[in-house]
Amino acid sequence: MSATAVAAPKVRAAGVRKSYGNLEVLKGIDLTVDQGEVLCLIGPSGSGKSTFLRCINHLEAIDSGRLWVGDTTVGYEQRGNKLYELSDKEICRQRTEVGMVFQHFNLFPHMTVLENLMEAPIRVLKQPRRQVRERALGLLAQVGLAEKAGSYPKSLSGGQQQRVAIARALCMQPSLMLFDEPTSALDPELVGDVLAVMRNLAETGMTMIVVTHEIGFARDVADRVAFFDGGQIVEVGPAADVITHPQQQRTREFLAAVR
């Protein structure tokens, strides 16, 4: 054993495959995401980025390969021809450790902003109301929305709703945050505030996997970038290398088209 302890990867995928009917969406994904790392997934529409994210959070089951989420937990493991799946209880437990932010904020419309944040920690984690309330108010301050605690989602802008959605995910105290195109439903002038919240979160050391078309964000904030195309990772490496000096022709074409 080496003198320096090395933390286990937060997420590890090995040969992950997923099809919808005859459409093979993930064609053998191999990827490791380290503790505290920010990884951005970029690539054309339909290349499988969201599906991969959804597999990590057990919103989709993989067909084959292996997927570990967390330090020790096996997500899915193919043993011979038999696919081992987590029990519903294990999935629930793992989901509480993984926060997910979607393109469309998915806030509960009938609850205030503060109630949106408090709902899952109280109902799912059974944490004391007073403690959750304190944490929720702190998170709202962190995303610049302390004064909106008593408002209903429909009275907020899209950017504010997305910042609430991020705070809501964080209120569960996750150790991994997944973002699925968090800014693509926003008007351009609202994107900056959401990206600033994500940038601050990255600086706290949170492990983050972000599907995004915001190439500037990926270049400036990600530790590594993975370029997906046709259900495969074509290129993965340090953000500055993949975005500024892509090695693969396909990556170069994609970046030229989106810039």
Ligand SMILES: Nc1ncnc2c1ncn2[C@@H]1O[C@H](COP(=O)(O)OP(=O)(O)OP(=O)(O)O)[C@@H](O)[C@H]1O
């Ligand atoms: N539940 C589903 N049933 C059938 N096909 C699906 C399903 N979800 C995704 N797909 C298909 O899988 C392919 C990959 O979709 P996915 O959303 O993972 O791509 P993506 O790279 O995230 O694209 P985008 O940037 O447009 O979100 C697409 O062809 C999509 O139509």
